[in-house]
Amino acid sequence: MCLAKVDESENMSWDKHRLTPELRNLQREIEVYAKSYGLDFYPTVFEVLNYDELSEIAALGGFPVRYPHWRFGMEYDQLSKGYRYGLQKIYEMVINNDPCYAYLLRCNALVDQKLVMAHVLGHNDFFKNNQYFAHTNRKMMDEMANHGSRVRAIMDREGEDAVESFLDCCMSVENLIDIHSPYRKRQESVYKSGSHENSKRDESHQGRFRSKSYMDGFINPPDVMKAEAERVRQELSRPKRFPEYAERDVLLFLLEHAPLKSWQHTILEIIRDEAYYFAPQGQTKIMNEGWASYWHSTIMTRHCLDASELIDYAEHHAGTLAMTGDRLNPYKIGIELFRDIEYRWDHGQFGEPWESCNDFKERADWDHGSEPGLGMKKIFEVRRIHNDISFIDEFLTPEFCRRHRLFAFGFNQDSETYAIESREFPKIKEMLLRSLTNFGQPVVRVQDGNYGNRGELYLEHDTSSGIGLRLDFARLTLENLYRLWSRPVHIETIDEERSALLSYDGQEHRVTPIGPQPPPKAKKEFRREG
Amino acid sequence: MARHIERDLQRFHHIVRGKVQHNLRKYISEGEMIGRTGGEYVSIPIPRIEIPEFRYGSRNSGGVGSGPGNEGHEIAQGPNPNGVGQAGDAPGDHIMEVEVSLTELAELLGEELHLPRIQPKGDSKIKDLKDKYNQISQIGPESLRHFKRTYKHALKRQLSSGVYNPENPVIVPIREDLQYRSWTSVPKPRSAAVLIYLMDVSGSMTDGQKALVRSQAFWIDSWIKSQYEGMERRFIIHDTRAFEVDEDAFYRIRESGGTHFSSAYQMAIDTIEKHYPVSEWNIYVIQFSDGDNWGNDNQACVDLLRKNLLPIVNQFAYVQVHSSYGAGEYMKIMKSEFSDHEALVISEVRDRDSIMASIRDVLGKGR
Numbered sequence: 001m002c003l004a005k006v007d008e009s010e011n012m013s014w015d016k017h018r019l020t021p022e023l024r025n026l027q028r029e030i031e032v033y034a035k036s037y038g039l040d041f042y043p044t045v046f047e048v049l050n051y052d053e054l055s056e057i058a059a060l061g062g063f064p065v066r067y068p069h070w071r072f073g074m075e076y077d078q079l080s081k082g083y084r085y086g087l088q089k090i091y092e093m094v095i096n097n098d099p100c101y102a103y104l105l106r107c108n109a110l111v112d113q114k115l116v117m118a119h120v121l122g123h124n125d126f127f128k129n130n131q132y133f134a135h136t137n138r139k140m141m142d143e144m145a146n147h148g149s150r151v152r153a154i155m156d157r158e159g160e161d162a163v164e165s166f167l168d169c170c171m172s173v174e175n176l177i178d179i180h181s182p183y184r185k186r187q188e189s190v191y192k193s194g195s196h197e198n199s200k201r202d203e204s205h206q207g208r209f210r211s212k213s214y215m216d217g218f219i220n221p222p223d224v225m226k227a228e229a230e231r232v233r234q235e236l237s238r239p240k241r242f243p244e245y246a247e248r249d250v251l252l253f254l255l256e257h258a259p260l261k262s263w264q265h266t267i268l269e270i271i272r273d274e275a276y277y278f279a280p281q282g283q284t285k286i287m288n289e290g291w292a293s294y295w296h297s298t299i300m301t302r303h304c305l306d307a308s309e310l311i312d313y314a315e316h317h318a319g320t321l322a323m324t325g326d327r328l329n330p331y332k333i334g335i336e337l338f339r340d341i342e343y344r345w346d347h348g349q350f351g352e353p354w355e356s357c358n359d360f361k362e363r364a365d366w367d368h369g370s371e372p373g374l375g376m377k378k379i380f381e382v383r384r385i386h387n388d389i390s391f392i393d394e395f396l397t398p399e400f401c402r403r404h405r406l407f408a409f410g411f412n413q414d415s416e417t418y419a420i421e422s423r424e425f426p427k428i429k430e431m432l433l434r435s436l437t438n439f440g441q442p443v444v445r446v447q448d449g450n451y452g453n454r455g456e457l458y459l460e461h462d463t464s465s466g467i468g469l470r471l472d473f474a475r476l477t478l479e480n481l482y483r484l485w486s487r488p489v490h491i492e493t494i495d496e497e498r499s500a501l502l503s504y505d506g507q508e509h510r511v512t513p514i515g516p517q518p519p520p521k522a523k524k525e526f527r528r529e530g
Numbered sequence: 531m532a533r534h535i536e537r538d539l540q541r542f543h544h545i546v547r548g549k550v551q552h553n554l555r556k557y558i559s560e561g562e563m564i565g566r567t568g569g570e571y572v573s574i575p576i577p578r579i580e581i582p583e584f585r586y587g588s589r590n591s592g593g594v595g596s597g598p599g600n601e602g603h604e605i606a607q608g609p610n611p612n613g614v615g616q617a618g619d620a621p622g623d624h625i626m627e628v629e630v631s632l633t634e635l636a637e638l639l640g641e642e643l644h645l646p647r648i649q650p651k652g653d654s655k656i657k658d659l660k661d662k663y664n665q666i667s668q669i670g671p672e673s674l675r676h677f678k679r680t681y682k683h684a685l686k687r688q689l690s691s692g693v694y695n696p697e698n699p700v701i702v703p704i705r706e707d708l709q710y711r712s713w714t715s716v717p718k719p720r721s722a723a724v725l726i727y728l729m730d731v732s733g734s735m736t737d738g739q740k741a742l743v744r745s746q747a748f749w750i751d752s753w754i755k756s757q758y759e760g761m762e763r764r765f766i767i768h769d770t771r772a773f774e775v776d777e778d779a780f781y782r783i784r785e786s787g788g789t790h791f792s793s794a795y796q797m798a799i800d801t802i803e804k805h806y807p808v809s810e811w812n813i814y815v816i817q818f819s820d821g822d823n824w825g826n827d828n829q830a831c832v833d834l835l836r837k838n839l840l841p842i843v844n845q846f847a848y849v850q851v852h853s854s855y856g857a858g859e860y861m862k863i864m865k866s867e868f869s870d871h872e873a874l875v876i877s878e879v880r881d882r883d884s885i886m887a888s889i890r891d892v893l894g895k896g897r
Contacts, residue, residue, distance in 0.1 A: 056535040065534060070545055073538030074579060148534075164541070171581045323596050409605055410592035420603045421592065432594045442584050467586045476582035491584070 017047040041124035043099040055079040067151035096127040098138035111309035118299040122292030135182040170271040172480040176250035246445040290334015342375035398425040461493040468494035478504040636756030646896030670710025679709040722760040723812040730819035768794035792830040821858030
């Protein structure tokens with residue numbers, strides 16, 4: 001009786017968010033158009049929300065139920081105030097999940113709803129097909145809710161304050177993950193103590209090929225075997241480093257080796273899980289938005305748009321793609337690059353002859369023709385296998401930079417201003433790639449988990465770009481790391497053009513310069529990441 | 531659906547309040563009370579709370595943008611333009627404003643300065659009757675009919691008498707079912723206060739000193755207001771004569787010429803007599819000056835204070851704002867004449883940083 005009642009009320013509140021028949025028909029219609037181009041997406045669940053509800057969900061990163069934390073409250077405060085004072089407005093929200101959830105703003109005009117639906121289908125297709133999303137949990141809606149209830153249960157047991165301040169600590173290091181790790185099989189037993197015994201037992205057989213006894217002397221020549229055995233022995237007697245190789249997944253290292261209580265372990269694991277879930281969205285911001293914009297534009301202009309809606313559509317579309325000031329808009333760069341690729345492949349502007357042609361005139365008029373639909377085929381391929389870095393690396397052309405008036409800017413120490421540094425293609429490309437590398441965040445690795453043989457944690461910030469860490473933040477982060485590691489923590493970075501070691505021992509901060517020489521200048525060649 | 535975000539929002543506000551409290555000292559001394567929004571709230575800028583993480587220092591960093599301009603063309607002042615990484619985010623600055631209600635602000639101030647609560651005088655004598663709608667009655671005007679309760683009564687009656695038919699759930703209230711909202715008259719002690727500010731606008735008070743006065747008056751207002759249900763304020767300025775003005779003019783008008791404190795005292799006394807019967811009002815008189823009274827006026831002031839003013843006020847505060855011209859003689863006279871009068875407070879403000887201490891002096895007696 002009681003249960004039935006609850007169900008009913010839930011149904012009703014769900015009902016409230018359901019699409020109106022008009023919108024439902026619209027969704028069906030748009031899905032048909034999208035499929036006709038070959039878009040391949042998860043079933044989409046649209047919910048209609050008023051602004052307050054949308055702000056709430058946006059503050060929670062798109063998930064209606066998550067663990068409690070003040071950060072979400074802060075985001076919500078800002079979003080709802082921003083809306084109230086007319087400063088900003090969220091148009092759409094879409095969640096990488098199966099089924100894919102997307103939210104529509106109730107007060108939007110019909111033309112906006114169409115645009116958003118078409119846009120969302122683009123994202124949905126991207127989530128489903130881009131390889132960088134392949135490892136993400138497609139039931140994240142449920143997973144997030146589970147995380148929420150686990151954290152809530154822990155809060156009930158351990159107290160709100162303790163859990164919240166631990167969450168703060170974890171969030172402080174949540175960017176220290178290795179975005180490549182989902183694609184690499186980790187050597188399971190590297191840290192496990194049992195592994196050494198195993199390797200010893202196998203010692204006599206190491207490097208030995210199977211052979212018949214009369215052939216053994218040839219297949220496994222004794223001197224080679226001896227040398228190999230010697231090498232292995234040396235390898236084993238060499239003092240072990242810990243970790244064996246610099247570990248970029250700092251969170252994983254902490255999970256495996258920091259002296260955490262079991263509830264703390266659970267929470268850190270949750271933070272890490274979610275960080276990995278969100279990482280591909282950061283890795284493909286330009287492509288993802290570009291792809292979605294490409295499709296809303298295609299579907300709207302070729303199929304959906306009523307003549308009476310044209311002006312509104314054009315205004316909103318332009319608003320989304322506008323480059324305000326000097327800021328680079330990922331929507332704009334993305335959609336233009338996709339269109340450029342389509343155009344180039346439709347006109348045969350690719351491959352060896354194109355690459356090696358240096359004549360501007362010839363390149364501009366290049367139309368070698370190609371099989372029909374090649375451009376379309378190409379952009380579908382691109383959306384499957386690339387991420388922002390490889391996308392820019394592969395498809396940004398000098399023509400494109402010129403057409404869109406791109407420039408590279410830098411900070412001028414003397415005048416304390418930012419100024420245009422260059423309009424040369426290689427420079428622009430390098431800058432753009434650099435700003436995308438590791439989401440524009442510093443790469444940090446665990447170098448030593450037993451620094452000075454005192455169990456101290458030694459991190460190294462990869463300073464090949466020549467840019468140091470923001471020091472005040474670095475200090476605070478070290479304090480949080482200390483709380484996780486419980487022993488002194490260090491990070492090697494650059495301070496005022498010199499290598500320096502920032503340390504925190506639980507009481508005070510120290511900065512120790514390393515080495516007399518200034519660090520190498522920013523390397524010219526760019527290392528591919530991402 | 532229970533809104534999960536409410537909890538997070540409250541938690542955030544809680545943290546912010548903590549931060550506000552933490553920073554209160556700064557706000558007071560820097561006079562950083564940013565605009566009141568409406569009469570009830572003040573907004574205080576606080577930094578957006580950022581969780582620290584390893585990130586690049588903003589200097590030396592560059593990025594890619596688009597637009598016209600040659601090499602060397604300046605595009606933004608340091609230190610934080612928006613490169614591609616941050617596109618699409620919220621506005622780039624990290625200052626946000628929180629709204630704090632004045633009552634809350636006063637609470638925070640009270641906690642920060644350990645101010646004693648004021649015991650309003652005369653609260654036992656004067657009582658207002660106030661109507662409170664806190665009852666239900668069986669009779670009343672239709673406009674006050676309590677629909678829900680009436681409906682429930684009718685439903686109960688129909689259920690118990692077996693008239694109710696779930697197939698056809700029609701509820702018809704009869705006369706006995708009708709319920710009305712009703713009130714009781716509650717005696718409420720009335721406590722009202724009047725704050726009379728006196729300011730010396732003779733030539734020696736500079737704008738900088740007035741800013742100090744204004745800042746301090748704001749906090750005194752807030753605190754006293756939080757302690758009473760009603761508060762009125764009067765502003766009196768004087769050189770050799772006194773005038774009553776509005777708040778705006780109080781801080782703006784600048785005269786030159788001499789100074790007779792007694793003129794302002796007399797005016798305060800007249801105002802009190804005319805408008806604020808002592809038995810009903812808690813009276814506060816606060817005088818700001820640089821302490822340069824004309825010597826021949828001092829005796830008159832002391833007499834007025836002793837005979838007419840001090841006996842009727844809750845508190846008289848003399849706040850001397852330090853001036854580079856004046857010697858501040860008056861403070862010495864006050865100190866020697868009324869060495870420990872319970873209704874009198876003497877305080878001195880030298881600069882912004884001493885406002886805190888002065889507020890504590892003025893409000894610390896809890897009268």
